[in-house]
Amino acid sequence: MFGIWLFLLISFQGYKASVTHNVTCMVINLDYVNCSWSEQGSPDMNSTFFHNKFNTQKNHMEECSTYLLEQGYVVGCRLDYERAARFRTLITKLVFQNKTYEQKHDLKDRVKLYPPANLSLEMINNTQLNLYWNYSKYSHCAESEVRFRINTNDWKSLRPRQEQMYSVPFPSNSNTYEFQENNNTDVE
């Protein structure tokens, strides 16, 4: 009986801990890493955040050097990111009210690119309608999917493509064209 109670207690605490102190990390544009723990609403107390700098060889953890603040409270940490570290595990430790929450993160597929920029439309000689956009970088491994509709017809999607332009076939002056862009965030 005691064993069962102990087990329930531990699993309840584990569940509660992961719900309220879940650290989520995301590689931003392969430039830096954003870790945050404010998804369940802003905490009303500061936490301390440690990480292993993607170094699984050593057991050394160091404190966050650039905290992200929200309404005067720390809600996240900005970490440096080296591409060489992308297949290694990030270990984080959040210390909140004397309790420690340790997590392991595999960030290989947790990459968010900046959205496409400089969206522009060009009509040439009333016969060619071109849509252009720019990726901020890594255009070789980014894909975009163009969604468009003519007048108020259904939206159509084009296959994700690497090109940073789309030419509307047989455009007509009497139609209304609407475009949508959807950043595909999978790289590597």
Ligand SMILES: *[C@@H]1O[C@H](CO)[C@@H](O)[C@H](O)[C@H]1NC(C)=O
């Ligand atoms: C914690 O965050 C990760 C990554 O966003 C998510 O997959 C997981 O379901 C979350 N866990 C809880 C208990 O919210």
Ligand SMILES: *[C@@H]1O[C@H](CO)[C@@H](O)[C@H](O)[C@H]1NC(C)=O
């Ligand atoms: C990084 O995290 C902070 C704090 O949660 C947030 O305000 C910011 O928008 C995030 N940056 C990106 C690019 O998601």
Ligand SMILES: *[C@@H]1O[C@H](CO)[C@@H](O)[C@H](O)[C@H]1NC(C)=O
């Ligand atoms: C939380 O941390 C921030 C940044 O270090 C600090 O400015 C603020 O005073 C702290 N708040 C509390 C309640 O300790």
Ligand SMILES: *[C@@H]1O[C@H](CO)[C@@H](O)[C@H](O)[C@H]1NC(C)=O
């Ligand atoms: C944290 O630990 C210190 C020293 O053990 C204790 O004095 C303090 O009351 C604890 N704080 C909380 C919020 O449990």
Ligand SMILES: *[C@@H]1O[C@H](CO)[C@@H](O)[C@H](O)[C@H]1NC(C)=O
């Ligand atoms: C694309 O980027 C925009 C602007 O940051 C964002 O609002 C939108 O949610 C992103 N779409 C996807 C599918 O990630």
Ligand SMILES: *[C@@H]1O[C@H](CO)[C@@H](O)[C@H](O)[C@H]1NC(C)=O
């Ligand atoms: C547009 O029309 C002009 C005159 O007919 C022609 O010289 C020019 O080459 C055309 N441009 C394109 C991009 O088709």
Ligand SMILES: *[C@@H]1O[C@H](CO)[C@@H](O)[C@H](O)[C@H]1NC(C)=O
């Ligand atoms: C950005 O888009 C313009 C056309 O709008 C194109 O000429 C230019 O080469 C693009 N720049 C990059 C860096 O892709």
Ligand SMILES: *[C@@H]1O[C@H](CO)[C@@H](O)[C@H](O)[C@H]1NC(C)=O
């Ligand atoms: C968008 O256009 C501006 C002005 O031409 C340019 O400075 C900027 O680098 C472009 N952005 C991208 C992502 O190509």
